[in-house]
Amino acid sequence: MSIPTITLNDGNTIPQFGLGVFLMPPAETQQHVEFALANGYRHIDTAAIYGNEKEVGAAIAASGVPRDELFVTTKLWNDRQTDAEAAIAESLEKLGLDYVNLYLIHWPTPKFDTYVQAWHGLEKIRAEGLSRSIGVSNFHEQHLRRVIAESDVVPAVNQIEVHPSLAQFELVAVNDELGIATEAWSPLGRKADLDDDVIVRIAEKLGRTPAQVILRWHIQRGLIVFPKASSPERLKENSDIFDFELDADDVLAIDGLDAGYRVGSDPESMNNR
Numbered sequence: 001m002s003i004p005t006i007t008l009n010d011g012n013t014i015p016q017f018g019l020g021v022f023l024m025p026p027a028e029t030q031q032h033v034e035f036a037l038a039n040g041y042r043h044i045d046t047a048a049i050y051g052n053e054k055e056v057g058a059a060i061a062a063s064g065v066p067r068d069e070l071f072v073t074t075k076l077w078n079d080r081q082t083d084a085e086a087a088i089a090e091s092l093e094k095l096g097l098d099y100v101n102l103y104l105i106h107w108p109t110p111k112f113d114t115y116v117q118a119w120h121g122l123e124k125i126r127a128e129g130l131s132r133s134i135g136v137s138n139f140h141e142q143h144l145r146r147v148i149a150e151s152d153v154v155p156a157v158n159q160i161e162v163h164p165s166l167a168q169f170e171l172v173a174v175n176d177e178l179g180i181a182t183e184a185w186s187p188l189g190r191k192a193d194l195d196d197d198v199i200v201r202i203a204e205k206l207g208r209t210p211a212q213v214i215l216r217w218h219i220q221r222g223l224i225v226f227p228k229a230s231s232p233e234r235l236k237e238n239s240d241i242f243d244f245e246l247d248a249d250d251v252l253a254i255d256g257l258d259a260g261y262r263v264g265s266d267p268e269s270m271n272n273r
């Protein structure tokens with residue numbers, strides 16, 4: 001499987017497609033990640049709060065895939081924003097790794113106003129070689145601009161909720177302006193997205209599944225995606241998106257589905273710890 005890569009603003013490269021393990025039960029995670037790695041996946045996205053870093057690490061160890069061929073992301077949870085260096089040490093121990101490729105602040109949690117302090121912690125983590133790249137997740141424009149104004153490092157990535165019914169055109173444009181790559185979490189969106197007449201029509205025309213059509217839409221926007229998959233069949237289906245293209249009319253039709261519908265929390269009010 002040949003997966004395109006994107007060069008980040010720090011010169012590191014990231015596979016544009018991977019596997020996300022959000023809400024993947026720990027008991028199932030190792031098996032799914034091992035299967036993914038055996039079938040050409042090289043990008044795994046996890047987080048401390050997911051509770052499955054240990055199983056991701058076990059799968060990596062069992063896979064036999066050389067470390068320098070893998071891209072591993074984990075994230076700093078909200079209650080550790082003032083303790084980032086200890087938090088990354090715990091994540092690395094669970095993953096069984098000396099470093100991750102990307103470490104993200106999971107949410108800005110604006111109520112607590114510690115995300116700039118957290119970012120300074122991530123700058124130290126990068127300087128120490130514990131993460132090759134650092135970035136943020138769920139940051140809006142004001143959060144991004146403040147971090148950049150009050151630090152020396154521009155985030156390499158902003159991981160945000162993106163799918164056809166929440167296309168995030170304005171925020172993606174801000175990321176682009178600032179030189180920040182956009183990663184899309186929940187890229188398939190709601191079941192209503194997969195069942196939408198526009199998506200189904202395009203899928204039937206191309207002989208593809210609705211999920212493949214939506215993932216291809218992300219890829220053609222230049223976004224990085226890592227859908228969760230709950231079966232070997234879905235793992236293979238999700239990755240089979242690099243031998244076809246959506247035409248301009250298809251892209252425009254999917255763009256038109258944007259309605260501002262969120263699957264997850266709004267970063268302005270998400271302050272859970």
